[in-house]
Amino acid sequence: MFECFFQGIQQDIKLFLFSPVLSAIFRLIFIKVYQPYPSLKGRGKALRECFRFGFWWGMDFNAYVFLASMVLVSLPSLFVGFFQQYGLELRIFLGCLYGAILYTAFAGKMIFYHHFHDTFNYLVHMGRNAEKHNLVDVFFHQDHGGWILLGYLLYIPFVGVGCWLFQQLPSLPAPHIASSLAQYVLTAGLFLLAILGFYWVRYGGTLNHRNKPEWDTIPSLVKEDAFLARACVDDLVALKWVRRKPLAEEMQHSDEELEQSISRLLPAGSKWQPQDNPLQLFRRTARGPVIRKPSQVFVIVGESVPQWALDPLYADLHILDATKDWIADPHTAYLKNFLPTGNISRPSIVSLMSGIYDAQLELNEMESFWQGQTITSFAGQMKKLGYRTIYWYGGNASNGNFNHFGHAQGFDEVRSATDFCGPDAPRTWVGIYDHVFLTEAAKQMETIEEPTFHFVYTTSNHGPYKIPMDVLGGDPDEMLKDVGPDIRENEERRKAFSTARYADRAVQSFIRKIQTRFPDALILYTGDHSNLYGDLSNSSLVPRDYMYRELYCTPLLVHQRDIGQGFFGENTIGTHLNIMPTVLEMIAPQGFTYYSLYPSLTLPQPAGLVTPKQWITPLELGEVASGLVEEVKEADREGTKKHEPDNKMWRQLSSDMTSLTAWVVRHADKCLDHDVR
Incomplete structure (x- = not known):
């Protein structure tokens, strides 16, 4: 034996x-x-x-x-x-x-x-x-x-x-x-x-x-x-x-632990009783309109629009040249150190609509958020200003239950391109080709006479990049003539960059159409998140690992005929959750009451801003997962050195923001308004 x-x-x-x-x-x-x-x-x-x-x-x-x-x-x-x-x-x-x-x-x-x-x-x-x-x-x-x-x-x-x-x-x-x-x-x-x-x-x-x-x-x-x-x-x-590790550890915390976290977020001097809705303590009062009230307001969210593609280091790729032309417009303000509310699409869209961080909890899949509305919701607060509200999606809004979620969060209509572009419209698995979707959407918008808030979300700049080259347009050899052969001759990179350029041109063509139809329109453009398409790390162009800014940041552009390029003043950082209060402060009458976790970009910002996965100050950009930070600067060949932060507060505040969402989810009966639809 x-x-x-x-x-x-x-x-x-x-x-x-x-x-x-x-x-x-x-x-x-x-x-x-x-x-x-x-x-x-x-x-x-x-x-x-x-x-x-x-x-x-x-x-x-x-x-x-x-x-x-x-x-x-x-x-x-x-x-x-x-x-x-x-x-x-x-x-x-x-x-x-x-x-x-x-x-x-x-x-x-x-x-x-x-x-x-x-x-x-x-x-x-x-x-x-x-x-x-x-x-x-x-x-x-x-x-x-x-x-x-x-x-x-x-x-x-x-x-x-x-x-x-x-x-x-x-x-x-x-x-x-x-x-x-x-x-x-x-x-x-x-x-x-x-x-x-x-x-x-x-x-x-x-x-x-x-x-x-x-x-x-x-x-x-x-x-x-x-x-x-x-x-x-x-x-x-x-x-x-x-x-x-659950999607949000904070969901495992007790109510007492969540209360402590939420208390750290509340405005100075605020007192909160757990039986109340904590979102009510983020009440703000508009200071008066910055521009004449526009007939139409557009928030356009492009699929995978990264900030890095607008930095000088990447200029020879010519990916977002159409957007660069728009940035040069004297009435376009541009914020380049800007964090999305999620690292992938749905959390970003959910957060933009609801005004609170989705924090990967998938609020759009929860029935309580199909029946109740947050008081911080974007469309819900736009309706209080007299705007009709429409969500225009380049795919099928029933995917992810955004048909239910969108209506609950204040949209009068949820329009899917898979419906209004017809069954024969060319499409990927994600949605209708951007130029087809946006052309048809523009036609329908041109007939609208009443004041309307449009939330537009595209889909085409998404893998596996199967849109034919004759649809994408342009010559990749000409487009990439000034970069190394490791980039220019790589078929996957050529297709990814061509798709991104196509999507960029489609959005800018759409913007020109709505500007012609609605000269007074307020237009905001951002990406749902960044994307590293082309994977340029360790290439002849980028001989290093990626910076956090390349990994995570997306741009924000604001355009209206009554503003200038210095619209943001001394503000150099922002997040998706700054968009809604910025719109409201631009157009709302003095004394209008609204709810927002962060202030308008027309006003002074906190020393730093947090999302569930990152934080940013004027000097550093941090990653919650690793706990490390880097210097905030435009992308260059040298990159940045990541290091431990001197101040650990921001990582804690990021968790606290998720705790706020966890509380709303757990106490949806008290924190959601069920009498607004």
Whole structure:
């Protein structure tokens, strides 16, 4: 018995040893593909630490290969001859099964990083209500999904051979034990020792669970490099984080904890009783109109409009040249350090409509928000100024239940391009081509005589970038003639940049039409979020990792014939939640009461502004997930150095903003107005 178990344990160890080899190979591939540096020269020590720490951190899962082999093969082989006879085959099967799991997680991470420039994070949760057809389309047509699936055919045999080779490593001979009792005792002792060893390895070379490798214990040399810090996290470990961490931890807090958080947000001198609606304490009074009341107000949200594409560093890409022309208009004000309310589309749109941060809670999917309206809602407050309100969406508003959510948040009408453009209109999985949608929307708007607030949201600048080149227009060779061949000759980059330029031109053409029809119109234009299309990190143009400003910021443009380029005064920062109060302060009569978490951009701003995922001050831009900050500046070839902030307050206030939303969700009966539709 003991001899059989002793030999089996050694085979289990050999099988286990192949797992960290696979993890290291995947880590190496990830670094090779996505490294943001022109060269790894001079980073040897940081790389060694990355692989060393990643090795031990990965044991959180890799150690289970040993445990599974011992429990499923070695222990049964003591009693059933089948397991002893076919132990090699069974172990190879287990190794291949685990290897397939590693491959699947790695492929997912590579795709995820390509789109979001991060390892698995909270956005994984958002996939449950995403448009599945579009996800499949992106997987096969943008992320080379077919090749990934075919990769299993080569990868699994490779893993099988690797497991077999490791099984052939020499074993220590078992001592001969004559006594049956001694064999039982030694077998039991070896089993307990194996369990102890399993935990020692799984905890990263310690038996103290508190000393396990974690994000906070990443060596400083590695953590100072944002890319290597991500690289040392094994894919299954990252998925474990995602599974254990809810979209908003604040939803797990008690009412007492939420009260403390909300109290830190309230205006100075405010007193709040928990039985009241905390949003009522964000009441503001308009100072009087800045412009003559316009007949029409337009808030245009473009899909994936990044600030970086407007920075001088990227000028030779000619992506947003049409918007640059509009910025040059003497009646257009432009804010370039501007944060969206979400890192992906739906949280941004929900936040803009409701006036509170969605915080990835998906308020649009909650029935309470189909029946009740926040007092901070954009459209709801525009109606109080006498405006009819219409939400124009380039896709189908029923996706994500924005037909219900939009009406509840104050829109008199929710119009979907999939309906009013007709069944034969060209489309992607997300929506109707922008130029078709916006042309038809403009025609319908031209017939409107009464004062109307229009919230317009486009869709075409979205992967997998399948709109034909003859529709996109322009010559990519001419467009990219002044950049390096690594960019100009890359087909994926050419298509992504051409799509972005097409979408930009479609929006600006639409703006010209509505300006002609409504010369007094107030027009605001922003993006739902940034996007790194083209993935230019470590290219001839951008020889570095991305800045937070490139990752997250979108522009804000405000145009009206009675304002100038200096409209924002000394204000240099903003967020999506500044848009609604800015509109109201521009047009509302003196004394008009409204509700907004942040002040108008026509007024002095707080020292800093927070969103659930970032914060910004005039000097620094911070990321909540990492807790690091960088200098606020335009993109350049040198980039910025990320570092620990001197003031930890902003990260806390970001959580507090999410706590405010959590309170509204939990107490929707008191915090939502159900008598407004």
